[in-house]
Amino acid sequence: MAKSIAPSYQQSLQSHLADHAGIALGILEAGTYRGKTYPHILPKGRQDLNLLEPPRAALQAYLKAHPRVRLHKYFHHLNSSQAFVFNLFFPFFSSGPAPARALSRALGVDQDVTSDWEFEHIADLDEGTNADVMWRTSEARVFCEVKLSETGFGTTKNDLKHQLKLQNIYRPRLTSIVSQDFLNETTFFRNYQLLRNISLLSSNEEDQLVFLLPFANRSLHKPLQTILSGVRPLFRRRIKVAYIEECLNSLETNGRLTDELRSYASKLKDKYVVSVYSASATV
Incomplete structure (x- = not known):
């Protein structure tokens, strides 16, 4: 008798979104x-339905007023992490200080x-790193990187262009932050x-970084924890998972929020x- 193979998180999410x-x-x-x-992908011209009601119209108006924020190529996929970011952050951050703090x-x-606060924030235009969301507190900035159904974090080519960026930008910035083993080209x-x-x-000793991901997406846990284990304690305290x-x-259970x-x-x-996959845990 053939052994059944449980569907991956990615497959289960796609099936769930097809039902949605x-x-x-x-x-x-x-x-x-x-x-x-694929049933979890919207037909062409229906990508607006990837934005939830009731804030859809207000969010569309926001995006129209901020043309710098461009929709990703696969925004019409219901598992688009960009669409999730918009759906999560806009209603709370645009509803006043209390809802914004509740989400933060x-x-x-x-x-x-x-x-x-803003989507697709680039802190240094010459360097080019894009944070999915950035918001400011009274003290500093918070950068947030969001993953949904991705199976890993981004890699890049070991070519001359990136070797020069490592030498001129990232080694100087990261030498005091992470293990030196992480700064060899391969790693x-x-x-x-x-x-x-x-x-x-x-650039600022008060800035913070948040990685937001599904607990159920186990493929993201190991690479994230491997890198975080090599971050020096002074900086690790400023990184939230x-x-x-x-x-x-x-x-959903915050009694200070409106119904x-x-x-x-x-x-x-x-x-x-x-x-x-709804069970949660804290790492």
Whole structure:
């Protein structure tokens, strides 16, 4: 008898989102990716449905007013991490100080959030690292990197262009932050995205960094923890690891939020949390 293989988190999320497309959105037409159809992908021209109601219209107006924030190529995929970022952050950060702080607290940064926040933030235009979200507290900036269904963090080529960036930008910034073993070319380029994110902490000793990911997406845990284990304690305290499941539970049960925002957190859970993987834990 053949041994059954449990579906991966990525497969389970895609199946869950396919159900969301049909049940919550009434979309029965599958979208295409590289010539094949997938039910968790929206048809062309329906990408707006990847933004949840009721804040959809306000979020669309925000994006129109901020043309610098460009939709990713695969934004019409229901497992788009960019769409998740917009759906999570905009309603809370645009609803006033209390909801903004509630979300920040749920992500491990219990400080007031100023009105100075933005998507796709680039702290240094010459260097180019892009934070999915940046918000300011009274003391400093918080950079947030978000993953959803990705199986890993970004790598890059070990070529002359990136060797020069390592030599001229990243080694000087990261020497006091991470283990020197991480700054050899092979290891650095294999962990390029994570180490670039961590390098954002070099310019201000109060800045913080948040990694937000599903606890259920186990493929992300090992590479993240491997790199974090090599971050010097003074800087490691400024890096938070938050889990989507716990964040949404915190918002859904936060009695200081309005009924509308708690209900909206439930909608986020319904869309993005796969029930079989819903158990949470803290690392």
